Amino acid sequence: MLREIRPAIVLLLALTAITGLAYPLAMTGIAGALFPVQAQGSLIERDGKVIGSALIGQAFKDDKYFHGRPSATLAPDPNDSTKTVPAPYNAANSGGSNLGPTSRALADRLKEDVDKLRRENPNASVPVDLVTTSASGLDPDISPEAAQFQVPRVAKARNLPDGQVRQLVDANTEGRLLGFLGEPRVNVLALNLALDRIAAK
Amino acid sequence: MTVIGWFQIILYCAIVVALTKPLGWYMTRVFGGERTLLSPVLRPIETGIYWISGVDEKREQHWLTYTVAMLLFHVGGFLIIYGLMRLQAVLPFNPAGQSAVAEDLSFNTAISFITNTNWQNYGGESTLSYLVQMLGLTHQNFLSAATGIALAVALIRGFSRASMRTVGNFWVDVTRTTLYVLLPICVVYTLFLVSQGIPQTLGDYVEATTLEGARQTIAVGPVASQVAIKMLGTNGGGFFNVNAAHPFENPTALSNFVQMLSIFALGAALTNVFGRMVGNQRQGWAILAVMGVLFVAGVAVTYWAEANGTSTLHALGLTGGNMEGKEVRFGIVASSLFAVITTAASCGAVNAMHDSFTALGGMVPLINMQLGEIIVGGVGAGLYGMLLFVVLSIFVAGLMVGRTPEYVGKKIEAREVKMAMLAILVLPLMYLGWTAVGVVYPAAVASMANAGPHGFTEVLYAFTSATGNNGSAFAGLTGNTFFYNLTLASAMFVGRFFMIVPAMAIAGSLAAKKSVPPSAGTFPTTGGLFVGLVVGVILIIGGLTFFPALALGPIVEHLAMNAGQVF
Numbered sequence: 001m002l003r004e005i006r007p008a009i010v011l012l013l014a015l016t017a018i019t020g021l022a023y024p025l026a027m028t029g030i031a032g033a034l035f036p037v038q039a040q041g042s043l044i045e046r047d048g049k050v051i052g053s054a055l056i057g058q059a060f061k062d063d064k065y066f067h068g069r070p071s072a073t074l075a076p077d078p079n080d081s082t083k084t085v086p087a088p089y090n091a092a093n094s095g096g097s098n099l100g101p102t103s104r105a106l107a108d109r110l111k112e113d114v115d116k117l118r119r120e121n122p123n124a125s126v127p128v129d130l131v132t133t134s135a136s137g138l139d140p141d142i143s144p145e146a147a148q149f150q151v152p153r154v155a156k157a158r159n160l161p162d163g164q165v166r167q168l169v170d171a172n173t174e175g176r177l178l179g180f181l182g183e184p185r186v187n188v189l190a191l192n193l194a195l196d197r198i199a200a201k
Numbered sequence: 202m203t204v205i206g207w208f209q210i211i212l213y214c215a216i217v218v219a220l221t222k223p224l225g226w227y228m229t230r231v232f233g234g235e236r237t238l239l240s241p242v243l244r245p246i247e248t249g250i251y252w253i254s255g256v257d258e259k260r261e262q263h264w265l266t267y268t269v270a271m272l273l274f275h276v277g278g279f280l281i282i283y284g285l286m287r288l289q290a291v292l293p294f295n296p297a298g299q300s301a302v303a304e305d306l307s308f309n310t311a312i313s314f315i316t317n318t319n320w321q322n323y324g325g326e327s328t329l330s331y332l333v334q335m336l337g338l339t340h341q342n343f344l345s346a347a348t349g350i351a352l353a354v355a356l357i358r359g360f361s362r363a364s365m366r367t368v369g370n371f372w373v374d375v376t377r378t379t380l381y382v383l384l385p386i387c388v389v390y391t392l393f394l395v396s397q398g399i400p401q402t403l404g405d406y407v408e409a410t411t412l413e414g415a416r417q418t419i420a421v422g423p424v425a426s427q428v429a430i431k432m433l434g435t436n437g438g439g440f441f442n443v444n445a446a447h448p449f450e451n452p453t454a455l456s457n458f459v460q461m462l463s464i465f466a467l468g469a470a471l472t473n474v475f476g477r478m479v480g481n482q483r484q485g486w487a488i489l490a491v492m493g494v495l496f497v498a499g500v501a502v503t504y505w506a507e508a509n510g511t512s513t514l515h516a517l518g519l520t521g522g523n524m525e526g527k528e529v530r531f532g533i534v535a536s537s538l539f540a541v542i543t544t545a546a547s548c549g550a551v552n553a554m555h556d557s558f559t560a561l562g563g564m565v566p567l568i569n570m571q572l573g574e575i576i577v578g579g580v581g582a583g584l585y586g587m588l589l590f591v592v593l594s595i596f597v598a599g600l601m602v603g604r605t606p607e608y609v610g611k612k613i614e615a616r617e618v619k620m621a622m623l624a625i626l627v628l629p630l631m632y633l634g635w636t637a638v639g640v641v642y643p644a645a646v647a648s649m650a651n652a653g654p655h656g657f658t659e660v661l662y663a664f665t666s667a668t669g670n671n672g673s674a675f676a677g678l679t680g681n682t683f684f685y686n687l688t689l690a691s692a693m694f695v696g697r698f699f700m701i702v703p704a705m706a707i708a709g710s711l712a713a714k715k716s717v718p719p720s721a722g723t724f725p726t727t728g729g730l731f732v733g734l735v736v737g738v739i740l741i742i743g744g745l746t747f748f749p750a751l752a753l754g755p756i757v758e759h760l761a762m763n764a765g766q767v768f
Binding site: 009010021023025038041043055056065094095096101107110125126127136137138141177180185189 | 209212250255266270326336340343376379380396399400402404406407411412413415417423425441442449452455457511514517519520521522523526530531552655658676761762767768
């Protein structure tokens with residue numbers, strides 16, 4: 001048994017160096033060369049400044065922007081570091097609500113949000129993804145129904161005809177891959193950037 | 202449920218089955234020490250490692266030596282992770298300036314990674330430096346997976362050999378698995394994942410100014426290289442807090458589909474390795490069929506439950522299923538499928554929050570883990586777990602006809618059955634015992650995030666996941682407390698090693714036996730009757746063990762939900 005001690009140390013260190021250093025560092029080099037944009041986090045720049053990542057959702061509150069899904073991410077309380085406070089779309093601390101199907105807190109939150117959205121647009125049924133928090137709290141997407149639901153509000157805030165905004169939503173709707181894989185979706189940041197480009201013209 | 206949804210599920214199963222045979226062929230060659238396509242590049246590295254570490258690759262080990270070597274290897278792995286976490290503040294590759302991790306959390310995480318559990322009491326991006334992620338976690342993702350595969354291969358040798366004292370060489374099995382199986386696949390896989398949008402950088406967290414002018418700090422890092430092995434090795438420990446639900450860990454429908462495939466690929470292939478090594482591939486397919494029956498049943502229940510939604514959603518007129526805690530790009534079907542896969546295997550990566558699943562939808566992952574993660578299972582661990590159940594089933598079949606049971610030419614006798622029972626019984630002792638403590642000890646009760654039966658399920662899920670070395674969670678439970686850090690670590694430790702040691706004892710005892718040729722009285726273990734018998738034994742043993750606990754948690758919650766009750 002004693003002769004197993006040496007491999008337990010040396011072989012462990014050798015494999016650790018290969019899989020824990022050589023492999024990730026080599027992959028960082030190769031991936032950076034082959035896919036420079038993705039490897040850095042698919043960052044989007046406007047006027048030379050980083051405004052976010054194409055894959056990470058942002059908090060939108062303004063009526064003139066499409067809103068993403070509710071986010072349950074937290075941040076340390078600035079007044080008491082042992083506590084946390086809500087900080088939607090905190091991309092340095094991903095997290096979900098973790099509220100269960102019989103949670104009173106969830107039922108109350110859903111009711112409040114549904115009522116608010118019904119007042120905003122009484123003519124359409126409220127899409128479920130617009131009132132439920134995502135798993136990561138950073139979901140960059142909403143369903144096409146959730147985007148269409150918000151068209152009247154955005155069009156009014158921007159003084160644009162409904163039809164033009166609806167067209168923009170359609171243009172930013174991604175279907176299923178090969179027609180069957182995944183779900184149809186609208187990237188909220190991309191859609192809002194497209195809106196801003198119209199405004200700039 | 203939709204046609205497109207079911208089409209995705211069927212396509213998934215078809216690809217897993219299609220990959221089983223070629224991967225099984227390749228892996229059998231690797232474990233047999235034969236030349237492979239990659240040998241010209243990897244053979245010099247392999248012999249170099251043996252040379253510096255003083256390993257004679259020709260010398261095989263007795264099962265006890267093999268097991269001791271494995272345990273020593275884990276002691277070293279534990280010390281590396283623990284040391285790195287405690288010292289990360291003064292070590293390089295720490296652009297976010299993470300401070301040293303507390304003793305109890307470091308202890309929990311180190312145990313978690315050497316046992317292939319990867320339970321996350323740590324919060325990835327908010328706790329760990331890049332160095333810990335790479336040198337601590339990525340390396341152990343490889344080695345704990347390689348260990349699982351090595352042990353499964355040793356057990357298979359027990360079945361396939363006759364009258365021998367040895368079961369292989371642990372160092373050679375681990376090295377070959379790492380170099381020839383895991384590493385080459387991960388290199389290609391990492392590049393695919395980066396092409397889909399997963400970051401792979403050592404740069405700082407990105408400071409962005411959003412469209413509305415707010416500041417957003419975006420955590421990045423060497424993510425893709427870790428995600429590749431955490432899936433392939435069924436480890437499941439995420440780079441980020443929310444694991445594969447994070448858009449940077451799983452950005453597209455395609456990345457999600459491939460990640461699901463990679464969880465099952467090696468575990469399914471090992472059934473074929475088993476068939477090849479015992480000289481009849483149909484023995485492997487029979488085992489895969491047992492796994493397949495249980496898997497499809499689980500997927501159907503969870504998909505139905507999640508698509509159906511909850512009473513709360515129905516009361517508000519919300520349709521489209523239970524989207525709380527799910528991502529739009531995955532939707533109901535890919536979230537449900539992922540949850541069943543990750544718990545059938547001992548992966549534990551999640552792409553949706555299991556805590557927010559419906560009562561029945563969340564019960565299936567729980568059952569998968571309580572059955573011992575034998576439905577494909579963790580790489581290696583799933584196969585040896587399943588073989589324990591096969592031993593029991595053969596024993597039961599033998600009792601029914603009054604003959605000494607045989608399996609693939611080996612007589613199954615008292616020693617094997619005792620060891621199989623020991624391994625199977627120690628798991629419920631851990632998760633039911635600790636759950637009982639967790640629901641009465643005040644400091645543990647305070648960790649529950651949900652009230653009512655759901656809070657109970659959170660605790661049960663945590664200890665089940667830890668004991669089964671899964672690592673997924675009902676994540677509302679605050680696990681990073683002194684109580685949970687220590688008790689979960691003990692559950693992970695017992696769940697891993699008290700299963701491995703009996704399994705290795707069986708391997709040693711079987712290898713020493715003579716091989717008996719099949720006769721007219723041999724129970725055929727390749728047909729539908731055998732598959733049905735094993736499924737039955739698994740469900741009966743499992744059901745008797747944990748049904749009462751499920752009745753207190755998800756089942757009562759489902760009934761309460763239908764009655765419109767909230768807590």
